[in-house]
Amino acid sequence: MEGLMEAIREERLVLSSRFNYLNHLLYAARPEVEEGLGTLAAVDRTLRVRFSPKAQALPREELQGLLLHELWHPFTGMVPGEERWEAMIGLASAHGLKGEAAHRVVNAASDLAINSALRRLGLALPKGALFPERFGLPEGLTGEEYLLELLKVAERVMEEVSGGGRGEEGTGRGAQNKASPHEEGGEGREKAPSERGESPGKGEGGQSPLEDLVRGILAGEAGGTDEAVAAPEGEKGPLLEAIRREVAGRILEAAKTRGDVPGDLVRLAEGILTPKVPWETLLRALVSQALAPVRGPVHRTYAVLHRRTPFLGAILPGGRDGLPRIALVVDTSGSMSDRELEGALAEARRILALVGTLTVYSVDAAVQAAQTVRDARQVRLKGGGGTDMRVGLEEALKGRPDLIVVYTDGHTPWPEKAPPVPVVVVCTTDERTPPWAKRVRVDP
Numbered sequence: 001m002e003g004l005m006e007a008i009r010e011e012r013l014v015l016s017s018r019f020n021y022l023n024h025l026l027y028a029a030r031p032e033v034e035e036g037l038g039t040l041a042a043v044d045r046t047l048r049v050r051f052s053p054k055a056q057a058l059p060r061e062e063l064q065g066l067l068l069h070e071l072w073h074p075f076t077g078m079v080p081g082e083e084r085w086e087a088m089i090g091l092a093s094a095h096g097l098k099g100e101a102a103h104r105v106v107n108a109a110s111d112l113a114i115n116s117a118l119r120r121l122g123l124a125l126p127k128g129a130l131f132p133e134r135f136g137l138p139e140g141l142t143g144e145e146y147l148l149e150l151l152k153v154a155e156r157v158m159e160e161v162s163g164g165g166r167g168e169e170g171t172g173r174g175a176q177n178k179a180s181p182h183e184e185g186g187e188g189r190e191k192a193p194s195e196r197g198e199s200p201g202k203g204e205g206g207q208s209p210l211e212d213l214v215r216g217i218l219a220g221e222a223g224g225t226d227e228a229v230a231a232p233e234g235e236k237g238p239l240l241e242a243i244r245r246e247v248a249g250r251i252l253e254a255a256k257t258r259g260d261v262p263g264d265l266v267r268l269a270e271g272i273l274t275p276k277v278p279w280e281t282l283l284r285a286l287v288s289q290a291l292a293p294v295r296g297p298v299h300r301t302y303a304v305l306h307r308r309t310p311f312l313g314a315i316l317p318g319g320r321d322g323l324p325r326i327a328l329v330v331d332t333s334g335s336m337s338d339r340e341l342e343g344a345l346a347e348a349r350r351i352l353a354l355v356g357t358l359t360v361y362s363v364d365a366a367v368q369a370a371q372t373v374r375d376a377r378q379v380r381l382k383g384g385g386g387t388d389m390r391v392g393l394e395e396a397l398k399g400r401p402d403l404i405v406v407y408t409d410g411h412t413p414w415p416e417k418a419p420p421v422p423v424v425v426v427c428t429t430d431e432r433t434p435p436w437a438k439r440v441r442v443d444p
Contacts, residue, residue: 001033004056011064019121021250021261024243025071040126043070044231045081045240058126065123066225069114073228074240075247076268078110078143080230082240085110087354088147095151095356096158097218104217105154107228109147116140120262128225135210140264144353148374151356153214248272324403326351326358327396331408332383333364340428341381343442344407347426349376351405359399363392370395387412393419406437 008031016023030048037052049070055063077084085106092102111130116139118125132139137149207215248269255261255269328351330344351358352374360379362369365386373379389412396404397419404423410431418436425433426440433439 001053004033004051004053005031007056007060007063008051008067011060011067014060015064015068021254022068022247024246024250025075026068028243029067029071031067039225039227041066041070041226042229043073043079043226044229045074045079046231047071047074047240047243048231059124061124062126065118065125065129068121068123069111069118069125069129070226072114072118073110075244076110076114076143078106078114079228084143085228088144091144091147091354091356092151095155097151097154100220101218104221105150105214106143106147108213108217109150110143110228111226112137112146113141113143117262117264117268120264126225130213135213136208137210142353145349148353148356149210150214150217153211154218157211157214157218244272324355325399325401326355327361327399327401327404328358329361329363329389329392329396329404329406329408330381331364331387331389331392331406331412332362332368332381333387333411334384335387335409335411336383340407340409343428344381345376345379347405347407348373348379352376359396359401361392361396363389363395366391367395389413390415393423397421 012026012029012031016026019026025047028047030046032048032050033053034050035053037050040052040055040058042050049067051066055066058066073079074082078088079085080103088106088109089102092105097105108130112132112135115125115129115131119131132141132146137146141149251261251265251269252273255266328344328348330341332341348358348360357372357374359370359372360381361367362380362382364383365388368382369380371379387408389406389408392406393404393415401421404419404421405426406423407426408428410425410427410429410433414434414437418434423434423437424440425437426442427433428442430441
């Protein structure tokens with residue numbers, strides 16, 4: 001074990017010399033070796049990084065990648081106890097995955113995003129690491145976007161195997177300590193199909209690799225080479241938010257003086273220091289509310305079996321609460337610049353990452369289009385005339401949303417009376433917004 005700890009300390013020094021802007025994160029880590037760990041490594045929000053003794057067999061460059069991968073979980077908030085992780089768990093739960101199944105699918109989505117980012121830093125990762133190309137997924141998405149892709153497949157799989165009840169909490173982590181095809185890295189780095197000049201192709205039984213991954217997650221396999229875990233109750237580590245902000249500042253400083261800082265890392269740092277969507281907290285609260293039975297009857301589906309099914313000798317559908325309905329009213333008048341409209345599409349992506357489905361209204365002096373989408377790339381904004389967000393709000397209310405988000409430059413009349421649902425106005429200027437709306441000022 002001491003040999004592995006010495007190797008970890010040495011590779012931390014190497015990482016420090018390559019990425020000195022990450023030093024506060026690297027040296028706040030608390031590495032240790034733990035026998036019987038079900039994956040190569042595990043991390044929690046206190047920056048305690050546990051390594052399996054099997055990690056000693058890794059080539060040194062892969063040990064580097066594994067260490068930084070672990071630290072990237074808490075740095076990006078994709079670790080239990082962090083708001084971002086809990087929002088992703090809520091999204092998975094709303095799609096029928098409960099307990100450990102939700103934990104595993106969120107961990108896999110996080111790994112896809114993190115590994116994609118670390119590869120752009122030139123780091124190698126152990127065999128079995130999850131890369132988007134292996135599963136026919138695009139490079140460079142967020143953890144939330146990868147999660148939605150996994151959940152689409154999970155819903156279909158659960159419908160097909162509804163007799164298994166895999167979406168319930170009974171999935172358990174009993175299989176977590178068994179090695180799976182995605183665990184316990186071996187010699188050499190596994191290349192993605194695109195790196196080998198191959199297409200993702202088919203997995204076992206003629207299924208796609210993505211479906212194989214999801215089926216493994218539902219069956220109790222951890223997926224990937226590591227796991228983000230909850231910190232022990234009462235244990236306090238370094239001040240994570242302070243470390244995030246310090247590292248983010250160092251990244252932005254480094255980007256001015258050296259040419260090897262990836263653009264997505266710069267955007268991540270900017271997002272940490274100047275978050276542009278503080279109202280994400282409001283959306284996450286709505287997601288949490290939607291997971292409680294507060295809106296009448298739940299949706300019945302065989303994707304989640306009734307808890308009494310094993311005792312009644314009959315297969316009964318279980319209940320699934322619906323996600324909150326969000327309406328995005330986009331000001332498409334002639335005063336809105338292309339950059340402002342691009343900002344509206346970015347907010348659409350953020351909302352979709354939280355709730356999965358969104359109705360988008362293109363509004364100038366009239367409602368030009370209304371689309372219900374699951375992917376921001378489906379949005380087609382239309383307009384170019386005058387401005388009147390009153391007609392947009394009136395139209396949006398017909399869909400009985402739980403929340404309306406208006407993206408505008410503020411050059412518009414507003415209703416005098418408050419709508420019967422919460423309204424968030426995301427405004428790109430200092431123009432006046434109505435007192436009954438929550439105002440968020442953003443720079444386009």
